[in-house]
Amino acid sequence: MATQAEVRAERLAQLPFEASANAGPKSVGGFIASVQEIFSHRELLDLLIRRELKSRYKDSTLGFVWSLIKPLVQLLIYYVFIGTVLGAARGVPQFAIFVFSGLTLWGLYSEIIASGTSSIVTNAGLIKKVYLPREIFPLASTGSAIFNFLIQMIVLLAAILLLGQFPISLNLLYVPAAVVIVLIWGVAFAVLLSALNVYLRDIQYLVEVAMLLLFWASPIVYSWNLVVDAAKAHSWLLEIYLLNPVSLAMLAFQRGLWQAGSQVNVIGTNTIQPQQWPAYMDVRLAFAAIAGLVVLFIAQRIFARLQGNFAQEI
């Protein structure tokens, strides 16, 4: 009778040799191999997302409520100061819904990028000691950002219902499209920046500053009509503005959820025209998604090239 050792030896003799990680095919083949490798680690990804969520508020009494308090306070600030005190709400109907939908989508994007960028460095302990497909760390950050986004989405939808603004129309289809675009671009940047951050720690601080600036490059606290009016003389400026995929996604998101923006409204004595949504929005969204996938592919290839030295650079 064969002993356990002999059985094992026989099984091993049948197996093909595998080259150690990453020596495999380059470009497209390498991308597909990486995706397959990540897919085979999906249970681990799930556990890492849970770990991130659980550990974040582990010892606080309010726990997950904290992840809601921040956006709600932000909403309050923008609603009271920008909306009422500075008077932006006079030109924007249902200002609360408008601002909160913008903040919700922006929150998803900025959290993916900010926490994704530092994800490799924060998991240094694991990366130095165990081989895992390293893309899993920015993806885990993305997963926890999605979870927070979903909680905010529930609050947003509840608010929309309470205010009697539920936008049942085909425009709702813009919402998933907007989320998909933000996810594609967010993950692409998270993957790329997390790898660069290993070699140049300044990246994570640079990202913080860049996100602060980019917040104002999308129509989150000011409306699209304002941009259209400001750039009336130079329509090419609008095209440049719309090249930012997040601005475009933001508009699509608002078009889906912020019903008042597509209607004629009367606030006090002012009559407010509906938002002049950009022409060919569907085509633009499709292009933004495709361009995002190309960028994601390139980002993953750069990541794969850089990750070979992660363990010694961290």
Place this chain on the structure above:
Amino acid sequence: MPALRNAPTVVRVTDVSKRFVIRKEKSLKERIVNFGRSQKHKDDFWALRNVSFEIKAGTTIGLVGANGSGKSTLLKVLGGIIQPNDGTVERRGRLAALLELGAGFHPDLTGRENVYLNSAILGLTRKQTDEYFQSIVDFSEIEEFIDTQVKFYSSGMYVRLAFAIAVHVDPDILLVDEVLAVGDEPFQEKCMNKIKEFQAEGRTIILVSHSAGQVEELCDRVVVLSHGNVVFDGGAADGILALRESFEH
């Protein structure tokens, strides 16, 4: 251990070299200030130089050498954690690396949660972990603390749990980096018995150790490294002598 006749090769290392570049500046400011002179701010040395060998299934092989001789780097290259600059490493079968016990533990999670997380990191599915869970807890002997956050564990409890998980992963190849001397004496003995059980089951063990006694007791082959080169490859007793000799250079 009696080696099997015509055992298959499980690890094949061909001409592997690894160069480390040590940059002295890390921040953007320093890089810009030193731009163009950056060559002067680099140091490199070869941690491994043209290392080649093969390992047959079921052998226990000890990697020994002085501090800085490249043994841990070689172990990391074998585990795919570091990529070599030159040469290839091929292997087959399931590999588990025990380079640091509890590397994946998160201090804020409980022992139970960490068992699931760490098992997933080492490659077990959730279902398999469910199956092994009781046996892992029994092996570690810390049942009453399993639902406590691991940051409250003593260092002994920590390594016990980590080792218990690692030995339940069912690897074909096990990489071990000086982690066998953990816990108190009875637990150490338990670990040694487990390693011997692994040997009897035909698993391949690659071990980095500074303890000559341990190497002599466990290994049937020793590779001595010195400054990134293989200076000896052969039986355990001769290997220890070669190691002593290499200290003198």
